[in-house]
């Protein structure tokens with residue numbers, strides 16, 4: 369089968385012929401119907417080097433995957449070939465308290481995971497290929513009626529990650545609250561939609577680019593602001609001087625974190641989703657009293673089930689730009705240049721296996 373492999377750090381992907389894997393005991397072979405091209409793949413290709421992660425090349429890229437069950441290993445029940453599925457991306461040990469709760473993104477026993485702190489497309493072979501071998505049936509989530517693999521694939525990360533961040537702050541997102549989303553790219557737009565359909569909070573969208581205003585309105589924003597001189601004051605004013613209960617920073621730079629802390633309310637949440645590499649000084653008189661500041665990584669399996677349900681009901685929308693399998697490198701090049709609207713999805717198969 370054809371697969372896009374990362375053979376070395378700081379190199380481009382190469383399309384090669386590899387042997388099609390056979391599922392062993394408890395494993396599932398998924399025929400890939402969609403594999404999201406993600407910004408973090410660009411970081412993997414260009415920025416990482418030896419000893420920076422507990423895993424490394426060679427492996428097949430692609431960590432946002434959906435498709436159809438092609439073949440099941442012995443001992444796998446309830447997953448017949450042809451069933452449309454999404455792949456839950458973080459693959460943990462399956463037994464520690466985190467994994468037992470479905471939070472394999474926070475596996476506490478990573479030495480017993482298939483790859484420490486990674487998954488398919490992150491140290492192990494992922495979905496930029498005709499087929500992907502999933503090492504345990506529990507990572508394979510059946511798609512609800514009305515959701516196609518090509519649409520579901522990017523949701524497994526680009527929606528699951530902001531969904532997890534929003535969901536953990538639900539108790540603070542009462543109808544009289546305000547949530548601020550900083551950075552209205554793919555994740556930020558998804559965060560706005562998720563806030564709009566799961567809470568009654570007032571939503572403020574902040575970005576430097578004027579072209580983000582229209583999509584932010586469509587995603588449910590009540591107020592859109594350009595980053596600049598008076599942004600913090602505008603948000604304070606919008607919240608009657610109190611500040612926002614929840615700030616989701618989808619950029620994560622020094623400047624956006626400082627803005628987040630400046631507009632957050634006492635007892636609020638400031639959640640850093642963006643990998644901008646910034647830092648926030650925390651201490652007395654630096655941030656509001658009892659502000660909780662946290663980073664997040666991906667989401668849980670039960671949350672993926674909820675995300676897929678929202679999407680199947682038409683409550684989450686993603687614009688997809690499809691590419692054939694041979695066009696994956698093209699997809700990444702366009703992604704890098706900011707030419708993709710919505711999510712680029714590589715489509716190795718347009719249909720499931722024949723019965």
Ligand SMILES: [Zn+2]
Pocket residue numbers: 406407408431432525526
């Ligand atoms: Zn991703």
Ligand SMILES: [Zn+2]
Pocket residue numbers: 460461462463464465466467468472474475476477478
């Ligand atoms: Zn675990």
